[in-house]
Amino acid sequence: MEVREEASPALAFEKDAFQLTVEDVYDISYVIGRDLLKISSTGEEVSDLQFRIVRVLEMFETLVNKYNLSLEELKMERDNLKSELDRIIKESSTGQGTQTAGPNQLVVDLKDPNRPRFTMQELKEVLQERNQLKAQLMVAQEELQLYKSGILPQAEPAMVEVDLEPPPSADHIPATTDEVKEEKTAISKLFSFRRKRE
Amino acid sequence: LKLQVSELQRQKQELEVHVEEQSRELAAKQTSALAIPKDYLGMLEYKREDESRLVQNIILDLKPKGVVVNMIPGMPAYILFMCVRHADYLNDGAKLKSLMNAIISGVKKVIMDHHKDFEVLSFWLSNTYHLLNCLKQYSGEEEFMKQNTPRQSKNCLQNFDLSEHRQILSDLAIHIYHQFIAVMEKTLTPMIVPGMLVHESLQGISSMKPTGFRKRSGSIYEDSETYTISSILQQLSAFHSTMSQHGMEQGLIRQVVKQLFFLVGATTLNHIMLRKDMCSCRKGMQIRCNISYLEEWLKEKELQTSNAIDTLRPLSQAAWLLQVNKSTDGDAKEITDTCTELNPVQIVKILNSYTPIDDFEKRVSSSFVRKVQSLLQDHEGSTQLMLDTQYHFQVTFPFCPSSQALELLQVPSSLHLGFLTRI
Numbered sequence: 001m002e003v004r005e006e007a008s009p010a011l012a013f014e015k016d017a018f019q020l021t022v023e024d025v026y027d028i029s030y031v032i033g034r035d036l037l038k039i040s041s042t043g044e045e046v047s048d049l050q051f052r053i054v055r056v057l058e059m060f061e062t063l064v065n066k067y068n069l070s071l072e073e074l075k076m077e078r079d080n081l082k083s084e085l086d087r088i089i090k091e092s093s094t095g096q097g098t099q100t101a102g103p104n105q106l107v108v109d110l111k112d113p114n115r116p117r118f119t120m121q122e123l124k125e126v127l128q129e130r131n132q133l134k135a136q137l138m139v140a141q142e143e144l145q146l147y148k149s150g151i152l153p154q155a156e157p158a159m160v161e162v163d164l165e166p167p168p169s170a171d172h173i174p175a176t177t178d179e180v181k182e183e184k185t186a187i188s189k190l191f192s193f194r195r196k197r198e
Numbered sequence: 199l200k201l202q203v204s205e206l207q208r209q210k211q212e213l214e215v216h217v218e219e220q221s222r223e224l225a226a227k228q229t230s231a232l233a234i235p236k237d238y239l240g241m242l243e244y245k246r247e248d249e250s251r252l253v254q255n256i257i258l259d260l261k262p263k264g265v266v267v268n269m270i271p272g273m274p275a276y277i278l279f280m281c282v283r284h285a286d287y288l289n290d291g292a293k294l295k296s297l298m299n300a301i302i303s304g305v306k307k308v309i310m311d312h313h314k315d316f317e318v319l320s321f322w323l324s325n326t327y328h329l330l331n332c333l334k335q336y337s338g339e340e341e342f343m344k345q346n347t348p349r350q351s352k353n354c355l356q357n358f359d360l361s362e363h364r365q366i367l368s369d370l371a372i373h374i375y376h377q378f379i380a381v382m383e384k385t386l387t388p389m390i391v392p393g394m395l396v397h398e399s400l401q402g403i404s405s406m407k408p409t410g411f412r413k414r415s416g417s418i419y420e421d422s423e424t425y426t427i428s429s430i431l432q433q434l435s436a437f438h439s440t441m442s443q444h445g446m447e448q449g450l451i452r453q454v455v456k457q458l459f460f461l462v463g464a465t466t467l468n469h470i471m472l473r474k475d476m477c478s479c480r481k482g483m484q485i486r487c488n489i490s491y492l493e494e495w496l497k498e499k500e501l502q503t504s505n506a507i508d509t510l511r512p513l514s515q516a517a518w519l520l521q522v523n524k525s526t527d528g529d530a531k532e533i534t535d536t537c538t539e540l541n542p543v544q545i546v547k548i549l550n551s552y553t554p555i556d557d558f559e560k561r562v563s564s565s566f567v568r569k570v571q572s573l574l575q576d577h578e579g580s581t582q583l584m585l586d587t588q589y590h591f592q593v594t595f596p597f598c599p600s601s602q603a604l605e606l607l608q609v610p611s612s613l614h615l616g617f618l619t620r621i
Contacts, residue, residue: 009443026268030443033269047606050269057265058612059220063213070209074202 021068025061032057240353240604241284241621242277246293248617249300252281255614257304262321262444266610271321271445272600275328276607277615283336283604284621286355298363301329302370309374316385317440319378324446326371327595331447333364335599345599353604368595375593379454382437383461389433392425394466394488395476399427427488431495434458438499447598452504457591459492459506463513464585470516471544471583477551479559482520489514512539512585519548524562527569534573542574543581 009027012020032053040046108115244252256274266273278301285294305322312318334342338354437458441451466485470476489510496502515537523529537545549562549570609615 023263026263026265029265029268033271036269044603044606047603051608051610054266054269054608054610055224057269058610059217061265061612063217066209066213070206074205078199078202 018067020064022061022065025057025064029054029057238605239287239621240280240607241287242280242609243284243619243621244281244617246296249297251617252615253300253304257301258308260613262317264612266613267321268443271324271443272328272602273607273610273613275325275332276602276604277609277613277618278329279332279336280604280607281618282333282360283353283355286358289357291358294358294360298360302363302366305370305374309377313377314381316378316381316437319374319381320440320446321444323371323374323378323450324441324444326367326374327447327450327598328445328600330364330367330371330595331598331600333360333367334597337361337364342597342599347601347603349603349605371595372593375450376590379457379590382454382458386430386433386458386461387465389425389430390462390465391469393427393430394462394485395469395481397424397426398480398484400484400487427491430462431491434495435499438501449596449598450593452501452506453591453593455496455499455501456504456506456509460509460589460591461587462492463510464587464589467513467516467544468584468587470513471547471551474551474553477520477548478553478555479521480555482517485513485517486521489517512544515539516544516548519545520552524549524552524566525560530566530569530573533570541580541582542571542577543583545574546571547583 009030012024012027013031015024033050036046036050036053256277260267260274270276282294282297285297305326308318309322335346335350336354337360343351343354434455438451438455441454470481492510493507496504496506519533519537519540522533524533533545540548546567549567552562554561609618609620
């Protein structure tokens with residue numbers, strides 16, 4: 001029956017230099033120590049040699065230890081950097097669909113029913129028109145009132161034709177209703193003057 | 199990866215520079231050593247205030263594995279003794295007493311802190327024994343000086359008698375030994391019954407349904423990890439290799455092995471007493487086979503003089519009893535003649551428990567059992583069915599002088615004992 005041999009310390013001698021661990025250095029120490037004993041059991045002849053070998057092996061232990069530690073550290077760093085890199089790559093690939101807006105820009109969703117559609121110019125024109133129409137409306141209403149109350153006779157339609165010219169150019173649009181009111185009163189003054197003449 | 203290579207290269211260069219420096223230093227030391235050849239006295243000087251640092255570095259913090267201790271396993275013992283020698287040389291009783299007490303407390307502490315650590319226990323058992331031997335060898339007492347070289351006799355303690363401290367140290371060694379044995383027994387025990395009894399390594403035997411205990415629920419081994427006789431042998435080899443690496447005296451190793459073999463034999467025998475299904479001819483054969491493997495192992499490790507195999511005799515006889523014919527008067531006589539290590543209670547129990555392997559074999563007849571019993575009537579001795587597995591042979595530490603010349607010993611730097619001066 002075979003009894004499996006334990007890992008012999010002498011196997012450390014057969015390892016590749018860069019694969020050595022400190023444990024291997026200790027195994028080497030043991031084997032060399034044993035071999036020295038074979039030469040001289042009293043140790044007289046080999047004593048100096050023995051301690052020089054001890055010194056060399058101590059240095060060897062330090063080197064192997066340092067080497068392995070550095071290797072571990074570098075591996076860890078490399079792994080960290082790799083995972084960082086992977087993370088960054090992933091982020092940038094998912095981030096391409098969105099655009100960031102510039103400092104003075106607006107992002108508009110074209111499907112939004114409440115999206116802005118008209119320019120400022122267009123808006124201005126529309127408002128001006130509205131104001132004119134409103135003013136005309138007010139004049140017409142007052143006129144109607146006057147007719148109703150009998151101030152203005154109906155037989156003199158000619159007189160009635162107040163010259164409601166199309167409102168003057170856009171420059172002179174009464175921005176407020178106050179100005180519209182002033183026009184109105186001016187007109188009514190005209191009419192009252194006429195009645196008196198009769 | 200480029201980065202790694204350049205980093206490693208840079209480090210390699212650094213290390214190369216370092217190595218160069220070191221070898222230059224070493225060369226310098228050597229030349230200075232050669233220039234002034236000094237005749238050393240084999241002592242180590244230390245300052246009183248450095249005593250605790252000494253104990254810390256050479257006892258408490260010392261790892262059982264390292265360059266120095268692997269090359270020169272007894273180094274700690276020698277270093278400590280060389281300090282003892284110097285305190286004696288100075289005729290400083292207080293210093294000496296303090297040192298001895300510090301050493302003993304230090305070893306006690308390291309054992310306590312690592313009471314389950316097989317390696318530490320082995321290491322300090324070995325070194326405590328070495329120190330004990332040093333104290334005897336250089337005590338100046340005649341009986342211990344017989345094998346000394348003239349130089350060694352000159353190095354004996356001049357002023358103080360340390361026999362009391364030797365006694366304390368000896369007791370400490372016994373304590374360490376028992377702790378050491380306990381740890382090994384704990385490791386070995388779960389392997390014994392599975393490896394010696396249950397596992398069937400013999401081929402060509404009609405396999406019956408394997409008896410239980412191959413899988414224990416919640417135990418340390420899974421399905422695939424059944425202990426076999428190989429497991430036991432491997433474990434014994436591991437123990438032996440560590441003890442050897444620590445430079446343990448052969449005599450002590452032999453005592454350890456004998457104790458462990460006793461455990462194996464007693465545990466196995468007790469188990470047979472309890473289990474009818476272990477009492478078969480086939481099991482008998484398996485046991486005898488395993489015993490032969492253990493014997494082979496002893497030969498391989500050159501431990502025949504340990505008499506460890508004797509501790510297996512009761513088991514061996516029980517195994518023989520299982521195999522042998524048990525029907526005629528002649529058989530009965532043979533049994534009583536052969537089974538000298540088994541008491542009547544045990545023999546009868548085995549006979550009654552005997553289980554035939556197939557239908558052709560018959561159980562042992564009760565008349566046969568009675569016949570054997572009558573033959574054993576006059577036997578005196580134990581009526582215990584089971585053996586005491588906790589029985590421990592008394593350990594002894596016979597004097598073993600060393601041929602090491604103390605003057606030749608240097609203190610390697612990795613022990614961090616720079617505060618010691620080589621005298």
